[in-house]
Every structure is written in structure tokens, then in C-alpha cells.
Amino acid sequence: MCRNITELRGLEPPATDDEVRAAALQYVRKVSGLTRPPADGDAARAFAAAVEEVATATRGLLAALPPRRQPPATVPPLRRPEVRARLGLG
Incomplete structure (x- = not known):
């Protein structure tokens, strides 16, 4: 459904x-x-509240899941400064 979500x-x-x-x-x-x-x-207001509720649920889910042994199959988001620097993107 949301293929663009990393x-x-x-x-x-x-x-x-x-x-x-x-x-x-x-x-x-x-x-x-x-x-x-x-x-x-x-x-x-409803839209903003929904975003915050989903973000809160996501943080809770990530905290409750056991750590992965390997990083995800997809590369970390290119908006991360350390990834952009490593790739020479600025």
C-alpha cells in the first residue's frame, strides 16, 4: 500500500x-x-492528530520489537545527513 515508506x-x-x-x-x-x-x-486538526497517533504507535512498535540481526533490505533514507555525506550528495 505505501511503497514509499522506508x-x-x-x-x-x-x-x-x-x-x-x-x-x-x-x-x-x-x-x-x-x-x-x-x-x-x-x-x-484531525489530519494532524492522525499523524501524531500513527507516529506514537510506530515508536511503540519499534521499541517493542526485538532488534534485527541485519539492517533492512532497503537502504536507509537518503534524507539522513550521514547517508547523504557518505554518498557525496551534500
Whole structure:
């Protein structure tokens, strides 16, 4: 369903709060069918609350799972500064 969401379990260093929130945002955008968060009003509050609830649930899930013996099959997100530096992307 959400092919663009990077697997967060097993990353070294562990997934940051920004990465968890970005994954939650992608999930809520996908299930809501919205390409961007609503601008204001009840819909905006509901959207923001859903993102925070999904992020909280994700953090709890990652904390409860046993550690992986190997990193995920996908490479860590390119938005990570240390990965971008290693690849010479800035």
C-alpha cells in the first residue's frame, strides 16, 4: 500500500523522530487520499492528530520489537545527513 515508506526497524543509527513522523505522514496521506494536509479547521486538526497517533504507535512498535540481526533490505533514507555525506550528495 505505501511503497514509499522506508522500513525503520534495524536502521543504524536508529530511526529518528523526524523519520518516524515522515513515515506516519506518508501513511495518513495515503489512507486519506490527500496529497497535502488540509489548510485549517476540523479536517486539519484531525489530519494532524492522525499523524501524531500513527507516529506514537510506530515508536511503540519499534521499541517493542526485538532488534534485527541485519539492517533492512532497503537502504536507509537518503534524507539522513550521514547517508547523504557518505554518498557525496551534500
